[in-house]
Amino acid sequence: MAVYTHDVLVVGAGLAGMRAAIEAARNGADVALVTKLHPMRSHSGAAQGGINAALGEEDSWESHAFDTVKGSDYLADQDAVEILTREAPANIIELERMGTTFSRVEDGRIAQRPFGGAGFPRTCFIADITGQAILHVVYEQVMKLGITVYEEYFCTSLIVEDGEVRGVVAMPLITGDLVIMQGKAVIMATGGLGRVYAPTTNAIACTGDGMAIAYMAGAPLQDMEFMQFHPTTLKDSGVLMTEGARGEGGHLLNSLGERFMEKYAPNKFELASRDVVSRGEQTEIEEGRGIDGCVLLDVRHLGEEKINERLWQIRELAIDLTNTDMVHEPVKVRPGAHYAMGGIKTNIDCASVMPGLFAAGECANVSVHGSNRLGGNSLLETIVFGRRAGESAARYSKEAASKAPVSEASLARDHTRIQQLVEGAGNSGERPAVIRGELGRMMREDVGIFRTKEQLESALAKVVELKERYQTVRLEDTGKVFNLDLLSIFELGGMLDIAHTMVAGALAREESRGAHTRRDFPERDDEKWMKHTIAHREEDGSPRLEYGDVTMTRWEPEVRTY
Amino acid sequence: MEIRLKVRRQEAQSEYSSYSDYTVDMPEGATMLDALLQVRDYDDGSLALRYSCRSSICGSCAMRVNGRARLACKTKAVDMANGDEPIVVEPLGNMPVVKDLVTDMDVHWDKVRQITPWVENSGPEPEREHLVTHEVMLDVSNALSCIQCGACVSDCPVLEVDTSFIGPAAFAKAYRFVGDPRDDTTKERLQGLSATQGGIWDCTRCNMCVEVCPKDIRPMDRIMQLREKAVAAGVKENIGVRHGNSFAGSVRRLGRLDEIRLLPESVGMFNVPRLLSELPGAWRLFRAGKLPWQSAIPFMHKPIPGIKHVQRLYDQARNQKKEQAK
Numbered sequence: 001m002a003v004y005t006h007d008v009l010v011v012g013a014g015l016a017g018m019r020a021a022i023e024a025a026r027n028g029a030d031v032a033l034v035t036k037l038h039p040m041r042s043h044s045g046a047a048q049g050g051i052n053a054a055l056g057e058e059d060s061w062e063s064h065a066f067d068t069v070k071g072s073d074y075l076a077d078q079d080a081v082e083i084l085t086r087e088a089p090a091n092i093i094e095l096e097r098m099g100t101t102f103s104r105v106e107d108g109r110i111a112q113r114p115f116g117g118a119g120f121p122r123t124c125f126i127a128d129i130t131g132q133a134i135l136h137v138v139y140e141q142v143m144k145l146g147i148t149v150y151e152e153y154f155c156t157s158l159i160v161e162d163g164e165v166r167g168v169v170a171m172p173l174i175t176g177d178l179v180i181m182q183g184k185a186v187i188m189a190t191g192g193l194g195r196v197y198a199p200t201t202n203a204i205a206c207t208g209d210g211m212a213i214a215y216m217a218g219a220p221l222q223d224m225e226f227m228q229f230h231p232t233t234l235k236d237s238g239v240l241m242t243e244g245a246r247g248e249g250g251h252l253l254n255s256l257g258e259r260f261m262e263k264y265a266p267n268k269f270e271l272a273s274r275d276v277v278s279r280g281e282q283t284e285i286e287e288g289r290g291i292d293g294c295v296l297l298d299v300r301h302l303g304e305e306k307i308n309e310r311l312w313q314i315r316e317l318a319i320d321l322t323n324t325d326m327v328h329e330p331v332k333v334r335p336g337a338h339y340a341m342g343g344i345k346t347n348i349d350c351a352s353v354m355p356g357l358f359a360a361g362e363c364a365n366v367s368v369h370g371s372n373r374l375g376g377n378s379l380l381e382t383i384v385f386g387r388r389a390g391e392s393a394a395r396y397s398k399e400a401a402s403k404a405p406v407s408e409a410s411l412a413r414d415h416t417r418i419q420q421l422v423e424g425a426g427n428s429g430e431r432p433a434v435i436r437g438e439l440g441r442m443m444r445e446d447v448g449i450f451r452t453k454e455q456l457e458s459a460l461a462k463v464v465e466l467k468e469r470y471q472t473v474r475l476e477d478t479g480k481v482f483n484l485d486l487l488s489i490f491e492l493g494g495m496l497d498i499a500h501t502m503v504a505g506a507l508a509r510e511e512s513r514g515a516h517t518r519r520d521f522p523e524r525d526d527e528k529w530m531k532h533t534i535a536h537r538e539e540d541g542s543p544r545l546e547y548g549d550v551t552m553t554r555w556e557p558e559v560r561t562y
Numbered sequence: 563m564e565i566r567l568k569v570r571r572q573e574a575q576s577e578y579s580s581y582s583d584y585t586v587d588m589p590e591g592a593t594m595l596d597a598l599l600q601v602r603d604y605d606d607g608s609l610a611l612r613y614s615c616r617s618s619i620c621g622s623c624a625m626r627v628n629g630r631a632r633l634a635c636k637t638k639a640v641d642m643a644n645g646d647e648p649i650v651v652e653p654l655g656n657m658p659v660v661k662d663l664v665t666d667m668d669v670h671w672d673k674v675r676q677i678t679p680w681v682e683n684s685g686p687e688p689e690r691e692h693l694v695t696h697e698v699m700l701d702v703s704n705a706l707s708c709i710q711c712g713a714c715v716s717d718c719p720v721l722e723v724d725t726s727f728i729g730p731a732a733f734a735k736a737y738r739f740v741g742d743p744r745d746d747t748t749k750e751r752l753q754g755l756s757a758t759q760g761g762i763w764d765c766t767r768c769n770m771c772v773e774v775c776p777k778d779i780r781p782m783d784r785i786m787q788l789r790e791k792a793v794a795a796g797v798k799e800n801i802g803v804r805h806g807n808s809f810a811g812s813v814r815r816l817g818r819l820d821e822i823r824l825l826p827e828s829v830g831m832f833n834v835p836r837l838l839s840e841l842p843g844a845w846r847l848f849r850a851g852k853l854p855w856q857s858a859i860p861f862m863h864k865p866i867p868g869i870k871h872v873q874r875l876y877d878q879a880r881n882q883k884k885e886q887a888k
Binding site for chain 2: 037038040041042043045046092093096097098099101102103104105106107108109110111126127129132133136137140141143144174203204205236237239240309313316317320321322323431432433475476477479480481482483484485
């Protein structure tokens with residue numbers, strides 16, 4: 001059995017993970033990245049529109065912070081939002097110095113475009129490939145620093161001994177043999193969970209693994225009921241059409257050709273925050289003013305030149321996937337599951353409640369997004385809090401006493417699980433894809449943009465049923481090398497646990513706030529519900545909900561209109 | 563829509579491969595990736611392939627479909643169907659197979675590491691961002707938007723015969739640094755990239771990488787841009803540049819290619835081992851009548867009739883280039 005030892009282990013090598021690793025290395029820690037993909041395959045690369053920072057002289061971090069807090073429907077922790085927005089400009093400048101090829105204005109400074117819910121054009125971008133361009137540059141720095149990367153290693157569980165996190169158990173896809181990876185500190189940076197919905201904008205790899213194994217090990221998940229539905233996704237595939245399309249001046253039209261957002265956001269129109277735009281679209285569709293269950297995204301008036309320069313990727317995607325050339329005709333779009341506001345609960349130094357466990361990026365909940373994230377703030381979060389997580393974990397690993405070596409017994413549970421699956425191969429159980437398909441459909445239908453008690457109760461019963469059926473899930477591939485069948489079974493187990501917290505949180509929260517809209521409780525209720533939902537995993541796998549305070553520093557809750 | 567697939571299967575560490583046949587029922591707009599995932603999810607859980615984003619940005623799912631490297635998520639199954647014949651799906655070429663459609667991409671990543679893949683800047687840091695033009699950033703971003711899928715690496719015929727060739731994708735990545743005004747090692751980079759073994763001058767300009775690239779990166783054009791930049795920066799002491807000069811000089815002088823001078827002028831008059839190694843080739847040239855041993859001065863070509871016109875064309879082209887440079 002192989003054992004690898006490092007000071008700091010970073011699970012996930014997207015933007016948050018790599019930024020964390022870079023910072024840990026700069027702080028003198030021996031750090032390694034552990035990722036189930038290759039770093040360049042990470043889903044950060046699919047982020048299109050941009051990254052926010054108050055760079056302009058007329059803009060200010062306070063204004064960025066206010067927009068973020070208002071966008072969050074006042075559920076964000078304001079101390080964390082202050083850090084996010086105050087540290088943003090320096091982090092963007094650093095990315096630029098690393099080599100990021102930000103689009104420029106005439107005098108050579110970084111260009112910024114308007115984005116939803118923002119009072120100022122403060123979204124920096126590289127055409128509509130912002131995430132990919134930054135991912136390239138951050139990976140370049142990882143190579144420059146010579147940071148060890150364990151590619152295509154899937155983490156099956158956290159190792160916890162004496163109440164401390166001491167590493168992870170991982171399965172290298174190339175051998176299929178479980179290994180122990182010891183670390184004084186572990187940073188979770190595994191990204192989103194979009195795949196619990198079908199369809200979703202998220203990559204097939206976004207199965208919430210980091211959240212699931214942290215939750216399994218005892219770390220609570222916070223605000224899981226808040227799932228962002230992006231207003232512009234393609235119908236069948238769910239593929240994303242950037243908010244940049246609206247930022248550059250694109251319109252949303254209903255079947256009558258009206259710019260219907262005027263009704264829902266008379267000041268901001270298409271550039272209201274995402275929850276508002278998605279609800280507007282869904283209402284139009286449900287009231288019969290949609291087209292094939294969609295609305296239209298129209299950018300024709302921007303002209304071919306601008307589309308080719310700033311929206312080249314989505315033009316290509318719309319042609320490839322829907323045979324629609326946006327230069328000549330509008331493209332059909334609808335709201336689609338996009339981003340988990342919830343995640344592993346951390347403090348502003350990215351530490352979870354479990355000693356030795358840190359988290360950053362989409363899998364974490366430091367609570368800068370509250371109940372609804374603004375476009376351009378997630379890339380920012382990966383960079384700002386990725387850096388902070390790397391720094392915190394490096395410091396922790398230095399202060400931590402040299403820990404006893406992890407015992408071999410720590411991988412026994414996963415080992416046994418694999419053996420059982422292999423021995424049971426060919427049994428009469430269901431294939432993981434069947435259960436996953438039903439989960440995705442149920443989440444879309446019953447835990448969508450608009451929710452009711454009846455839907456959520458039915459969803460809860462369904463999750464419990466799927467978990468039961470999962471007990472006898474059938475493995476087909478009994479080989480060792482690149483066993484994706486086994487991988488998908490591990491992923492599905494975590495997805496079911498996570499979906500359970502989302503449904504339970506949504507059923508309990510009897511109000512409408514941000515992305516969580518209850519038809520039976522249509523108003524925000526600050527008196528009862530200005531609080532975070534905190535889910536702990538019980539022995540039987542069901543979530544136990546607690547509630548925590550929201551940190552407020554300077555912005556009192558107001559009525560939210562756009 | 564019924565899709566028939568013939569997928570190459572290979573076990574880890576095994577030299578032997580076979581094909582599995584599958585038939586799946588897919589909606590009209592389904593991609594090759596959709597069809598393969600349908601197989602993996604419901605027909606054969608042992609099929610190994612890489613995939614993730616489904617939107618042509620992560621670069622995971624490059625593979626050969628009907629003999630050509632493509633991105634499975636960008637390729638419609640219906641476009642690949644060919645009458646009664648099944649669609650043939652195989653792993654990328656020019657790299658070892660790990661299992662089925664999964665290949666070992668280190669062949670490529672090692673090349674990327676060779677080109678010093680980060681911006682080097684030893685100058686004092688500006689107070690804010692570097693001030694650079696939008697056009698330059700756009701040009702570099704276009705090269706940077708390569709998703710490293712390996713399609714061009716798979717189908718590059720030079721890599722097939724010379725594993726030391728840096729390869730189209732890594733050269734496109736190199737262009738991203740050479741073209742970036744914030745990098746202050748441009749000349750060193752161009753010197754390194756002009757290396758005799760595996761460098762930019764080994765590209766045969768066959769255009770295959772341009773044809774198979776799913777993201778329109780046009781790697782070959784980047785290689786040609788690197789050549790131009792290398793020559794402009796004075797990086798000329800190498801076989802590639804000398805070969806080009808000899809070729810052009812021979813045509814200007816004679817109106818035809820003077821093979822007998824091409825070799826020594828390219829590799830160097832005193833590079834005896836290399837010259838000797840080319841003797842069999844010289845013999846073949848002789849047999850083919852390409853060495854004019856019976857002319858007035860043996861082995862010297864006579865200019866073709868109307869050579870003046872050729873030379874006038876040369877002068878015109880040169881003047882035009884000078885005009886453009888102004």
